[in-house]
Each structure stands twice: as C-alpha cells, then as structure tokens.
Amino acid sequence: MLDPVGRVALITGGSRGIGREVLRRLHGSGWLVSAGIRNAGKLVAGPDLMLHRWDAEAEGSSEAWVAATMARFGRIDAVINAAGINPKGLLLDPDESAHDAMWRVNVKAPMRVIRAAWPHLVASGEGRVVNLSSLSGKRVANENIGYAMSKFAVVALTQEVRRLGWEHGIRATAVCPGFVATEMTLGAKFPREAMSRPEDVAALVEMVLRLPNTASVGELKVNCRFEALL
Ligand SMILES: NC(=O)c1ccc[n+]([C@@H]2O[C@H](COP(=O)([O-])OP(=O)(O)OC[C@H]3O[C@@H](n4cnc5c(N)ncnc54)[C@H](OP(=O)(O)O)[C@@H]3O)[C@@H](O)[C@H]2O)c1
Numbered sequence: 001m002l003d004p005v006g007r008v009a010l011i012t013g014g015s016r017g018i019g020r021e022v023l024r025r026l027h028g029s030g031w032l033v034s035a036g037i038r039n040a041g042k043l044v045a046g047p048d049l050m051l052h053r054w055d056a057e058a059e060g061s062s063e064a065w066v067a068a069t070m071a072r073f074g075r076i077d078a079v080i081n082a083a084g085i086n087p088k089g090l091l092l093d094p095d096e097s098a099h100d101a102m103w104r105v106n107v108k109a110p111m112r113v114i115r116a117a118w119p120h121l122v123a124s125g126e127g128r129v130v131n132l133s134s135l136s137g138k139r140v141a142n143e144n145i146g147y148a149m150s151k152f153a154v155v156a157l158t159q160e161v162r163r164l165g166w167e168h169g170i171r172a173t174a175v176c177p178g179f180v181a182t183e184m185t186l187g188a189k190f191p192r193e194a195m196s197r198p199e200d201v202a203a204l205v206e207m208v209l210r211l212p213n214t215a216s217v218g219e220l221k222v223n224c225r226f227e228a229l230l
Pocket residue numbers: 012013014015016017018019037038039054055056057081082083084085086105132133134135176177178179180181182183184185
C-alpha cells in the first residue's frame with residue numbers, strides 16, 4: 001500500500017456528506033488535503049488542510065484551485081470528485097434544466113478538475129482519481145434518468161482517465177454506492193438506518209487511493225440492499 005504521508009489530495013464536496021467523511025479520513029491519516037468548496041461551514045483550515053473557493057458551475061474555478069494548491073503544497077497526487085446534485089430530470093418532461101445542471105455539476109466539473117490537475121498527476125507517477133458515481137451509473141431503477149445518465153457518464157469519464165493515464169501511473173476508480181445516509185437521500189423512500197454510512201464509503205475511497213499501481217480497482221459497487229444483477 002502507498003504511504004499517504006506528504007501526498008496531496010484535492011477533494012470536491014468536502015463540506016457535507018460523503019465528501020466530508022473522505023476529507024476527515026484523509027486529513028487524519030497523513031494526507032495534505034486541499035478542499036474545493038463553496039462554503040467552509042465548520043471546516044477550519046490548518047497546516048495540512050487548505051480550503052479554496054470552488055464552484056462546480058463557475059468557469060475557471062478548477063484551474064484557479066489547482067494553481068493555488070500547487071503554490072501551497074507543490075504537488076498533487078490525487079483527485080476525489082465527490083460534489084454532486086440530483087434534481088429530478090425526467091424522460092418525458094420537456095424542461096431540461098435539471099438535466100443541464102447535472103451535466104455541468106456531475107460530469108463536466110469533475111472532468112475539469114481532472115484536466116487541470118493532469119500534469120501534476122502525471123508528475124506524481126502514482127496519481128489517483130476517485131470519482132463518485134453511483135449504482136445509478138450502472139443500471140436504471142427509478143424515474144430520475146437525468147441523474148442516471150450523468151452517473152453513467154462519470155463511469156465513462158473514469159474509464160477514460162484509466163485509458164489515458166495508465167502509462168503515466170495514473171489509476172482511477174468509479175465508486176458506485178446505492179443509498180448513502182446524507183442530505184441527498186433525506187427524501188428517499190428507504191429506511192435511513194439501512195442505508196450505507198458515508199464514513200464506510202470514505203473508508204473504501206481511502207483504500208483505493210492507497211492501492212499500488214499494480215493493484216488497481218476500476219470500479220467499486222457498494223450495496224445496502226440486495227439487487228440480483230449488481
Ligand atoms: N447519497 C447517496 O445516496 C449517494 C449515492 C450514490 C452516489 N452519490 C454521489 O456521491 C457524491 C456525494 O453525495 P452526498 O450524498 O455526499 O451529497 P450531499 O450530502 O448532498 O453533498 C453534496 C456536496 O456537493 C457539493 N456541491 C453541490 N453542488 C456544488 C457546486 N455547484 N459547486 C461546488 N460544490 C457543490 C455540496 O456543496 P455545498 O455544501 O456547497 O452545497 C456538497 O458538499 C455525489 O456525487 C452523489 O451523486 C450519493
């Protein structure tokens with residue numbers, strides 16, 4: 001396993017939910033963490049935790065964040081894309097605004113963070129990318145087809161990172177959970193206590209970040225209930 005001490009991780013979505021648990025876990029285990037966030041909330045910056053304003057929908061945001069992280073820490077070894085949204089985007093509703101928002105936030109924003117960090121991930125020689133997709137990126141099981149399409153696209157993005165980055169030592173993983181008990185699932189018709197916990201998803205993220213180049217996991221499906229084909 002890779003030694004995380006001194007390695008630098010960029011993370012989006014660190015203000016809440018899964019991203020916050022990943023941030024906590026990495027911060028507590030030797031990583032230098034740079035969080036791209038809109039609102040710091042209760043997060044407090046420190047010598048090994050940098051907070052930088054990042055909005056998934058703002059042009060130039062990823063480039064500015066990567067530049068500031070390089071100025072502060074001098075290297076980037078990992079990108080964790082956890083920011084995401086799930087407004088309802090239906091097949092038969094002609095209003096496509098939710099579809100467009102999910103394409104911008106769930107797909108194009110992680111692509112831009114990866115693109116901005118790319119030369120530094122290459123320089124690392126052991127660059128890592130973890131993208132939060134979803135079981136909704138593996139099959140269609142409810143009416144929010146816009147969310148599913150965006151999460152299928154995140155799987156495609158992850159596969160392209162693996163293809164293009166492999167010879168440079170970059171390894172990428174799409175993490176695909178079912179229900180996770182965060183604000184995103186507050187309205188879900190599924191018992192909260194039976195959902196996956198964000199801290200358990202964070203433990204999986206940390207594990208794949210630490211696997212060596214010779215033991216890469218491209219996709220992790222995380223179930224909180226039985227599904228025959230997953
Ligand atoms: N919860 C689940 O059941 C579940 C299952 C499978 C996959 N996922 C995926 O896992 C990831 C994390 O989900 P979660 O459950 O932790 O969600 P969450 O609790 O709703 O948190 C969403 C995170 O995304 C950030 N975000 C949203 N829009 C943003 C924007 N325009 N710019 C910057 N940051 C933005 C939020 O920041 P603010 O605090 O600034 O709003 C927040 O940190 C998402 O990609 C989600 O699709 C979740």
